[in-house]
Amino acid sequence: MVSRFDRLSAQLRTAWKPHKQPTAPRAYRCQCGRPVFFRNSECLACHTPLGYEPYLAQVLPLSPGAQNGTWQLFGETDEAARTYERCGNFDSAAGCNWLIPLDETPPAPAAAASPAAPAGALTAGAKPVPHPVRLCIACRLNHTIPDLRQLDNQELWRRIEGAKRRLVSQLVALNLPVKSKMTEDPKHGLGFDFLRSGPKGPKVMTGHADGMITINIEEANDAAREKLRAELHEPYRTLLGHFRHEVGHYYWDRLVRDTGWLAPYRELFGDERQDYAGSLKANYTQGPPADWDQRFVSSYASSHPWEDWAESWAHYLHMADTVDTALSFGIDADEVEIDAEPFGRDALWRPDDPGAEVFLDFVNAWVELTAVLNEMSRSMGQHDFYPFVLPRPVVAKLQFIHLVVHGAEPPAMAPPPATPETAETAPSA
Secondary structure, three states, X not given: OOOHHHXXXXXXXXXXXXXXXXXXXXXXXXXXXXEEOOOOOEOOOOOOEEEEEOOOOEEEEXXXXXXXXXXXXXXXXXXXXXXXXXXXXXXXOOOOOXXXXXXXXOOOOOOOOOOOOOOOOXXXXXXXXXXXXXXXXXXXXXXXXXXXXXXXXXHHHHHHHXXXXXXXXXXXXXOOOOOEOOOOOOOOOEEEEEEOOOOOOOXXXXXXXXXXXXXXXXXXXXXXXXXXXXXXXXXXXXXXXXXXXXXXXXXXXXXXXXXXXXXXXXXXXXXXXXXXXXXXXXXXXXXXXXXXXXXXXOOHHHHXXXXXXXXXXXXXXXXXXXXXXXXXXXXXXXXXXXXXXXXXXXXXOOOOOXXXXXXXXXHHHHHHHHHXXXXXXXXXXXXXXXXXXXXXXXXXXXXXXXXXXXXOOOOOOOOOOOOOEEEOOOOOO
């Protein structure tokens, strides 16, 4: 009997036929043939060293290079073979398994010290350490890391970096700009402050301002995060969701503001020039509009057009990465049962776009996939895997984001708004 997962895969395959391969592969194998995973730095079967190559989007088996501390791909003996070194955070609490091409031009060292990072901490933005190290494309985005002299911070930082690497790997695979604000692009770059509220100090607010994303590291404490999720009546709250939501604010600055996408953004999401602080206050005191679930992907998305964009952006990244993972693990068959009426072109923002049909297949495959995964979660007594419903206006917004991400031609230029600065304790998608 053909399983439901087998039937489901046909729709996924149809959705991504033009790609043939996932954008960011999530299934990898060691040289011995055994499966290995995104976080692994060693094969547990044959003990071959492994490293993640972000520009190839692959976890690769390694063998020692000609120089001490260097690595080449397993089996490559040619002198012209590319040589790598490990990220300087490999032996830190972060346990980063990413590789740095030896011929990559290193970014300039950061000048400012990071007050929350102790001397010798492996973080971009800290003072020069006695033994300078090179950081990978993900770790050099760090401006501030937790004080690692507090032992519990080490575990929280490890979890944070795991979620951040997942995010950055997807951003790189999507060819989105990923440059450090501290060492590569001070004006337009991206940076992270991982902070913790002091016993008497002000509470750290997760949010974004001018390319700097602040994450309260207590979000990496599962019990604390679940408590907050319940108090805020959220259906979903994860570290990766926070990262994807906050980076959505950053990419609004980079890809929408001051571009031809601004005018259609305002038509679809609303005018972001309305009072941001007042809108958030109203959301917390009065709650969302009664019909939010007919127009937005989450109740928080209804609070302000910036939050609608960030929530929709996060959901787009959720969808793309999950479908990539499904494809990576070989979900493939010939037919699918459609349990719900699929979305048609009339749900799209640009129904006549050349890629409209492929995008619709992707969205409809997502709806089918999440229906199955929700049932599997319920079988284990867990919360739904994807506790959201996509109303038709959200599908239009997702297509808008899809076109922005993939570099479609925007409409005519519109006047720029004021620079946004956001800080929130709000739910992240």
